[in-house]
Amino acid sequence: MPSTEITIRNVTFKNPVLTASGTFGYGLECEAFLDVSRLGGVVTKSISRKPRDGNPPQRIAETTAGMLNSIGLANVGVDVFLQSKLPLLRERGATTIVNIAASSIEEYCEVLEMCEEQEGVSGYEINVSCPNVKDGGLNFGTHCPSVAQITRELRRRTEKMLAIKLTPNVTSIGEFARACEAEGADAVSCVNTFIGMAVDVRTRRPKIATITGGYSGPAIKPIALAKVYEARKAVSIPIIGIGGIMSAEDAIEFMIVGASLVQVGTALFIDPAAGVKIAAGIEGYLAEQKMDSVRDLIGSLDTSMQPSLIAAGWS
């Protein structure tokens, strides 16, 4: 049996497939469809200090092979999360990464410190890149000194795995990844959603209430892969690859390009068990390729030759 384990800092993920923040609730909604302990990990919905209502409807719209969302970080707040969600995730054997969103550096620190006191938190992913809220979110994530400062302040406060989730809506994601690495982040998650838009031509109204929103799904995969590739060249810390992963093959592409872990997001809206199916598919691929470990995939991209016609899709 090939090894599918990946270790980042002091967390060993049993396989490289995690659920992306905001696409799997608090990890407890889908128990009819899967055992969450079979996932590499569960990244929670973004948790803020106080509960957030989220944005008004319409929050979602389908686009060609993708979707727009503008949820606006609706969440129960850290108190309710720690009281009523985290203990259940722990009971079910999930490797839980708490995603934190905030509108100030103090709020990020406060939420993290509250989580530090709890059992069952394996690590953190910091959302500095939500495109759908005015306070916090993108105005941190597109300002490199802010990302660096948030990373620095949180690193001082935890020995647990700390990943920073980056936005692709910047000129150079590599620069942001380097800032995170320099301030002690254990990993960078690449990428959050792209800013996108769709219009109803009959009414000439935007299809979502905030006019623009976060664009996700299989349509963004090639752009996300290019962002992971750029980050890979910029830093040596692990990268968590995210963006339109629908299948094991998609996940393997991200790992070949340089991701150590991947997150599955939009796919869960169609198949809540997609994460465990993709993990099984990766294991099957490793066996088929006679590889001993999934780690051998990471960054194994062969750029020594021109792509073959078959690889270019002309088979």
Added chain:
Amino acid sequence: MFQETVTILESRQVADNVHTLAFASERIARATRPGQFLNIKPNSSLDPLLRRAYSVHRIEGDRVEIIYNIVGQGSAIFASKRPGDPLDVLGPLGVPFHYEGEYATAVLVSGGVGIAPMPVLGAALAALGKRVINIHGARTAGMIANDGRLIDPRFATDDGSLGFRGNVVGALGQYLEQEGAADLRVFACGPNRMLSALGGFCNARGIALEVSLECQMACGIGICQGCPVEMGTGDRKYTLVCTHGPNYDFRDIILDSLPSVH
């Protein structure tokens, strides 16, 4: 709830732009309660990407049926299905109608494919010994989806080509004039503007109204948070139509917060 690849039994057109699709699933047939819905993938392609949410229209043994208009890419694909084709179905989802309790008469008011949840609800109400009346409206007689099995049906058409000339609110008014409004509850499903007019009518008369909402969803199970409706009561600003609804006491929601699907 289950995710199941089922086999299509029948696909047909039952009125102008009104179609039904039936499939076999013992588990879904047994588990579905009145007012629950299914989230169905049009095909295995990445475009269209998302599932489509449909109320369960009829259950007969293991046979489960949905009813729909062709309004876009997904519904056009459903209409092209043939018996024997596979279908990826997730469900049953949502909180059922709150139809139990002490009252004598249930009036089931529907507009267009808002008729979807009424046969299953009507059967459950009849089993409880309630008197059941259906008031079903559409623009014209040709758009009325009447398979002859609705319990005590009254029809309303905008052009008067069948039944009451006018909308279902007018038809309900006429019914109440004749039969009175005592010991009665109204259950309704249809376009938002119909539900809004009906809500005004029922509120003014102190008649209990439960509405079944339609909205665009992605997951249908509460993980995407994409289908909020604003609440007028309680301590939460929004609830999710997929997991808290789709069936609400009209007085609890702010219907105007919800974009119309059509």
